[in-house]
Amino acid sequence: MEPFILGSEAGKPLEVALEAGKALKVALEAGKPLEVAVQNRDAVEIALTAGKAIEVAVRNIDPSLIEILSASGPTIAALMMVGAVVVQNRFNRRHTRQQMELTTKMDERQHAFAKNAARQQGRIAMAKQDLDEQNFRLALFDRRFSVYEAFREAQRIAFTSPSRESLIQAQNDLSKIYADILFLFETNEIQKYYDEYSEKLIGFSRVHLHLEQGKGRTKTEELQKQYQTFGSYFEGQYEVIFDLFQKHISPVRQS
DSSP states (O other): OHHHHHHHTTOHHHHHHHHHHHHHHHHHHHSSSHHHHHHOHHHHHHHHHHHHHHHHHHHHSOGGGHHHHHHTHHHHHHHHHHHHHHHHHHHHHHHHHHHHHHHHHHHHHHHHHHHHHHHHHHHHHHHHHHHHHHHHHHHHHHHHHHHHHHHHHHHHHHHHSOOHHHHHHHHHHHHTTHHHHHHHOSSSHHHHHHHHHHHHHHHHHHHHHHHHHOOOHHHHHHHHHHHHHHHHHHHTHHHHHHHHHHHHHGGGGTO
């Protein structure tokens, strides 16, 4: 034990020698056979550096300790082996830690990318839903506006150019939109107005027919009163139609 104790007291030069021995062992083990290690440029540089370090360390050791160190050769070799294992373990732990950090960063980036992609998909889905709703509103508005225009056209014929044939044609055209009236509006208010309006058109066309046939003076005077009544009715329907459909068409932008 005395040579080992004295060797340990050699101080800094001995520590340098040990570190140099560790580097030399790592260099020799890099390629296993010495010939392969020599062919490896990196291993050669490490070996040369280790050799210089050993040479410097030996020069700094007190000459009186050389014999002691020589006698402690097996102990120093064992220490060098232990040191090499410690260095390798430290390298492995550092390499493993770096790999774990790299894996964690990659997982975080992939998670962030997936989260961002999901957010973008959600925005696209919401935008598509908004677009579909807007298209539905526009289509519903167009269909309802067509019903409004049909009433307007019937009102124009009944007020500006009423005749038995034109009134019958207006009633036939208006009857074509009856299904739209039933299914495009939430309330039956338009349907009730359609029934009233159709009845007035039919009654007005009958008055024209009786006037054309000439039923006598008394009858003619009664028909003239009816004619004026129907004329006044259709004259006032412009604003009625506008107000009625404005309630049912305008809210489609807010529904």
